[in-house]
Amino acid sequence: MSKKPTLYTCLSPALLHLYNVRDCVIVVIDVLRATSTIATALYNGAKSVIPVDSVEKCIRLGRSMECITAGERDGQIAEGLQYGNSAFEYPRSFIEGKILVLTTTNGTKLLHMALAKGATEIITGSFLNLSAVCEHLVEEKKNVILACAGWKDRVNLEDTLFAGAVIAAIGKHFTIDCDASQIAHCLYGNAKENLFEFMKEHDASHYHRLMNYGLERDIRHCLTADLANVVPYYKDERLLI
C-alpha cells in the first residue's frame, strides 16, 4: 500500500511558518467572505479574480485594465471601488466574462504569505465549493495544508469549521498527525447540523460583525455547501478555474 499524503491545519496566518508549504497544496480559507466570493464569481463565469491587498492597488489595477473593482472596509464598499464583498453581487448576468479585482485583508494576506514562503500550488476553499475542493485534494494525492485566514491573525470559528468539514469528508485519505486538525474536525462534528445556529450560539466574532452590518443572508449563504462548486487555483497573480 502506498503511503498516504499528510494533511495539516494551520489555524492562523501567524502560524504558517510552522508548516512546510513547498510541494503541497495550500487551501486558503476565508469563509466570511473572500473565498466564498471568489468561488461564486468564478462559478458564475468570471474570467479571473485578482486578489490584491489594498484599496489603492485595486483602484490602480482598475485604471490600467478593464475590470470590476471590489472590496469593503468596515462593512461598506471602500471609497474609490465599485462593488462590495458579497457573493450576491456577482450573479452570472453581471460577472460572466469579466475580470474581478478584489481587495480583501485576511485572505489575500495569507495567500501572499504562502507565495512568499515558496508555495507552488494554492487553491481557495469555502463551503460554497466544499465538494469540489475535497474531490480535487483526493485526486491530487499531494500533501495538504488547510490554511485558515482568521481575523487579523486570530483564530476564527468559520474557517476552522471549514477545515473540519474537509477533514470529515476526506480525512481518511490522509495521514493526520496534527492536533489542530483534530480540533477542527471535532468542532465541525458539533456544528454540522446547523452551521448558522452554531455560529450564533457560540458568539462567533464574525457572526456579530456581519450581523451588525445587516448581512445575515450573506452569512447563511456562505455557510451553505456546494452552491459554487469549482476549484479556484492561483496562477500568474490571479485565480482561475
Next chain:
Amino acid sequence: MSKKPTLYTCLSPALLHLYNVRDCVIVVIDVLRATSTIATALYNGAKSVIPVDSVEKCIRLGRSMECITAGERDGQIAEGLQYGNSAFEYPRSFIEGKILVLTTTNGTKLLHMALAKGATEIITGSFLNLSAVCEHLVEEKKNVILACAGWKDRVNLEDTLFAGAVIAAIGKHFTIDCDASQIAHCLYGNAKENLFEFMKEHDASHYHRLMNYGLERDIRHCLTADLANVVPYYKDERLLI
C-alpha cells in the same frame, strides 16, 4: 451591574502578540507536563520552582545554590540533571522544603515571552490545579488570558482542553469575545467525560509522544482534576504558592 472582565484564549505562543498581556492575569498552560509538575511540587511543599529555558542554565543554577535540578529531553532525564519531568518524582517525602529548578521548553518559553511583553501577573494552570486556578480568577476579577504553551508553537489538544475546562467552569464571570475560547469550550464539552480516551481517540500528538516513552500513567495523572490544588504565581524569577 459592574462590567465583567474579559477572557481570551491564546492557542499558541506564536499568537501571544495579538493579546494585551498588561494588567491581566496570564495563565500559562503546559499540561503535559511542565505546569502539572510545577503544581505537584509546590503542593507537596517545595519552597519554590525556578523555571529555566535550558539544560545549561539548570546545571549552572544547581551548582550555585542548593536545589534539585530537573528536566527531560526526548523523554529522558537530560544529561547533567538529576530528575525528570514527571509529577510522580515529586512526592512530599522528597520535595518538601526544597527548591526545584526545572527546565522545560514550551512552558518556560511562553512564560518568558509573557514577561518580555510586560505581563505583571502570571500563574500556571493544569488539570491538577484546575479548581484553585478557577477560584483565583473569579476572585481577582481581572482580565484573563489563558495562554497555551502548545508544542513548538503548534496548537495542541491538552492545553486547549484545559482552557476549555476553565471556560466551562467560570466562563459566565467573564465577557468572552474570542473564537478561540469558544473552540476550546466546545472541544472540552466533547472530551470531559473521559479526557484520556478523548486524547487517544483523537490521536493527540502528545499522547503518542508520551505513550512511546511508556508514560501512560503520567498522561492519566496529568488529566485528573484537582490533585494538587494550589495557585503557583511567578515572582522574582520563581514560582511560589
